[in-house]
Amino acid sequence: MSRPRLIPVLLLSGSGLVKSVRFKGHRYIGDPLNAARIFNELKADELIFLDIQASREGRCISLDFVNELAEELTMPFSVGGGITSIEQIRSIVRAGVEKVVIGTHAVEPDFVRQAAYEFGSSTISVCIDVKKTFWRGDRVHVKNGRVATQYDPIGFARSMEDAGAGELIIQPIDRDGTMSGLDVALINSISTQVTVPVVALGGAGNTADLIEGIQKGMASAVAAGSLFVFRDADRGVLINYPSDKRFLENYA
DSSP: OOOOEEEEEEEEETTEEEEEETTEEEEEEEOHHHHHHHHHHTTOSOEEEEETTTTTTTOOOOHHHHHHHHHHOOSOEEEESSOOOHHHHHHHHHTTOSEEEEOGGGGSHHHHHHHHHHHOGGGEEEEEEEEEETTTEEEEEETTTTEEOSOOHHHHHHHHHHHTOSEEEEEEGGGTTTOSOOOHHHHHHHHTTOSSOEEEESOOOSHHHHHHHHHTTOOSEEEESHHHHBSSTTOOBOOOOOSOOGGGGGGO
């Protein structure tokens, strides 16, 4: 079995790269294309770029930006943000993107189903943002975490698999940017109920957290934002990525 993927996730707001804590307090940390170049030079397994304002503003991630990324990167990469149509996906795929990430519009399963039919399941990744609610427990949230839905994460994950999604990114909002550890229980509860790859995102602060996501969470891949853009818990900006990723090999 191959080593699990280790994936930096970068957030785009306007023309800048930002980082959040629990989806709030977005801090500018640099130029997105420059960060992409550095991760390319560091030979990251994969890169995910998400435009966090796109759904709120009723638009799709900029195709011009996607084209610029495609010119810079030699590694596989995915993009997401405000994707609501087959034509948008077609334009993004034509630019050279390996996968598109669907978030808010995934609450329309027929859209995911049509996208998977048109482009193949391997092209369609669904990001599931999860937050605890007072009365109903964990619920899927959309529009950058601002709107709660009726869906519980396990049932929603199953419905996305049934619709044809080829990968699920699970992100607990309360762990975002905290570097306090992955929500292993949540990741495991979904990983053990679906057969498609699950990417654990949100909260990783060190190598041990990544290993735990694979070993206990049963994730197929682990992803992080803060871990790869900050030097340490003091949050001095430093784009980084481990040169030796063999620490994950024993947990594949």
